[in-house]
Amino acid sequence: MPVAAVLEPYVYEGGVHKHGLIIELLEDLGGYLVQSTPAATEINLVMLIPRKDVPLMEELAKNILGKLTRAPLTGTEIAVVSPTLAYHHLPHSACDVAEHLRRDGANTNMLGLARGMGRRVALSQDYERKLINEHDIAVYSFGNFSDCIMNKKPKLFSGVDVPIVATGGPDLSTDDVEGADVYVGGIGRVSHRLRNEGEIDSLDVLNKTVGEVVDKLREEISRDPLAVLPARVMKEIKEQVPEINDVLTPAPITLQLDGMRVKLPFDQFHEKLKQLDLDEDVSLSDVANIMPSKMKDYILIKIRRRSETGFTI
Incomplete structure (x- = not known):
């Protein structure tokens, strides 16, 4: 199923106060937080929200005096x-x-x-x-x-x-x-x-x-879907590779339509990413190509299509 048919890209703009409620609801709905950018007392949250649950998120944003707007270029x-x-x-x-x-x-x-x-x-x-x-x-x-x-x-x-x-x-x-x-x-x-x-x-x-x-x-991409959603891989990296939380560069994991750029040293972390658990008996190396990026010494991940892997997760 194409990503666009399931998840809708949105940006939340509002105060830092109570923005945790937005993140909690997003996790409960099965969505993904792509990027969080605090600036003094304000914060921007770039999110992928399940389409049917967008009204719930809009209602919460309104209640805490924030603004939720569609961001069609999210994940690029x-x-x-x-x-x-x-x-x-x-x-x-x-x-x-x-x-x-x-x-x-x-x-x-x-x-x-x-x-x-x-x-x-x-x-x-x-x-x-x-x-x-x-x-x-x-x-x-x-x-x-x-x-x-x-x-x-x-x-x-x-x-x-x-x-x-x-x-x-x-x-x-x-x-x-x-x-x-x-x-x-x-x-x-x-x-x-x-x-x-x-x-x-x-x-x-x-x-x-x-x-x-x-x-x-x-x-x-929807004609031959990716074996796994890039946002799903991003979530697993954040949970299984704690070093990503120490990266000070903006957008430590930068999503792309068919993969992502991980801003960690390739030589030090590419083996760890290859062994990243995505599902039972499925690691990241089974569904993606992990390569050195031309940008600094970052890691470039390109997810394979279902026609190559024979399955999706």
Whole structure:
């Protein structure tokens, strides 16, 4: 059964006071807490809630003066790629792009290419392409010149296998940008933060477009479901690998549509993760590939499909 048919992604925003009631109800309903982000007296909880139980969670959130909103990009990791993030090439709209995607539940990583600037000499390195391919989607943040976006920058898409969403200032069609799965205009380089009404509208269009790409990926996964839910694996890691609770990096376990990134040293923990108990006589190595990530020395887990394992748990 597809994940989207069972669990709905939501974000709870409210005070730290009594937020434990939300977590308790979530556990009682069989949902999963994806990420908890406290900030002074406020807290954000990214959750996967059983669809039929969403009204119960909405009622509790209202009673404790919090807000529950749907977050369609929950459980995805998105690479926001810019030709450069160097300070002498400011301003970078990629910062606002990444922030707006996070508001809908996505985990984003900003990636500035080492040699991506310039019309004539722009290149991407093999390491960068492999790192981008570890994500669910790549969002490329380009500038304001139509000719550059249409004729020069598409070579940065070479070797990228994940869906590509290109953004830029000009109003172009997707067919104009070779190699991109979809193009979103109205998000170019400006000398200020993207805060004005029209700019926020363009960012909303981007989020909606990325959400549509995510829905297609989830639909494709539903045809041949994963052997185990990524959220289920995340829960087992938190219970069986206590060292994950000592990781100070944001989102120590970053969910993806077909796996996750575990921010623990590969050499030290990959054997322990292989032996992670998921069910009777079923360990994580039986249903997933556990590999070193190109990001630092983290661990990348990709869950196999039911057609490969012959079963789901």
